[in-house]
Amino acid sequence: MGTAAAQALAERGRDTLLLERSTIGHDRGSSAGRTRIFRLAYHDPDYVRLAQRALDAWRELESRAGERLLHPTGGVDAGAASEVCAAAMESAGVPFERTTGRAIAERWPALRFPPGETVLVQADAGVCLVKETIRCQARLAREAGATIAERVAAASVRATGFGVEVTTATEESYRAPVAVLAAGAWNGPLLRQVGVDLSLLPTFEQPAHFRLAEPSALPTVVDRTSSAEMPRYAVPDPLDARALKVGMHLGRVPVEPDDLPAIADEDRLAADVAYARERFAGAEPTGEVDTCMYTMTPDEDFVLDRRGSVVVCSPCSGHGFKFAPLIGGIVADLVDARPVPFAIDRFVSSRASLSN
Secondary structure, eight states: OHHHHHHHHHHTTOOOEEEESSOTTOSSSSOOSSEEEEOSOOSSHHHHHHHHHHHHHHHHHHHHHTSOOEEEOOEEEESTTHHHHHHHHHHHTOOOEEEEHHHHHHHSTTBOOOTTOEEEEETTOEEEEHHHHHHHHHHHHHHTTOEEEETOOEEEEEEETTEEEEEETTOOEEEESOEEEOOGGGHHHHHHHTTOOBOOEEEEEOOEEEEOSSOOOOOEEEEOSSOSSSOEEEEEETTEEEEEEEEEOOOOSBOOGGGOOSSOOHHHHHHHHHHHHHHBTTOEEEEEEOOEEEEEOTTOOOEEEEETTEEEEEOOTTOOGGGHHHHHHHHHHHHTTOOOSSOOGGGOTTSGGGBO
16 A cells, blocks of 8 residues: 555655555565455445446556556355345446356366355456565656655654654654555554554464465455355465465454564464365465464444545555555545545544544
């Protein structure tokens, strides 16, 4: 989100400085690993429409960057709770199909659902390449004039009478009319320094990697058959037809951002292995596990808002990456005090669910 915002602001002619506490594309935050799901199948028409806009923003980013960043694969949603997504897509005019596990096996032989089970297929779903996207956004930001300072952590943020002052861990200070706080799991403490106290909970996540016995085209999978609140998901690697990532959308295990575990939880890993072997023919664990963080809001909605001279950018809760190129433009509108050209009222920071 930081590189997306920096790109959008620099391209509008804003004097833009991005402070990155680590390095661009690091794995100790919320952007670990190689891939993320892009999907239009959402529980609410607002998000479906937002994803439609994001798809256009991805294609524009790819055109500007000269790289393929979002690979279409099609997406499968399973479980009775997926009917909520079906209703939301119908409301937003997004085409999809209902089919059976038997038909899924004919289309994607390595993917196994019970033959009579009803599942949804949405053709526009796909896989985002994480590092490539972040690097492209950073490159375009620099080309537009932005300065990106890596290994520079913001230690304090202070509202002044004329804007914001940010002081780094090495006691350097920067002043600007507006500051965008897009620090992921570190956002909460920084926001409290400027009087914005929100319920933002960093949590520990750990999807695991698998290899198929044979190369096989696969869709993305969001599987709500066992839990609507904590679905399992699977992400094929568009650059390797035998590679697959499997995890659970958990958002329940609190973690301190500076103490992100480097070792996998063996019970969670065992559950992922059992699921992958059940759903995907010939899937075996590689031993590679991604450790990363969500930043959860109580209602799992994003936070995109301007509070005085600070723009709050926390489009997280484990489902934000697919919107990144669009979020950059929203943040730039908030910085410029322009009306965002579509409704983002549900993302305001003053909503009751965010009160600590």
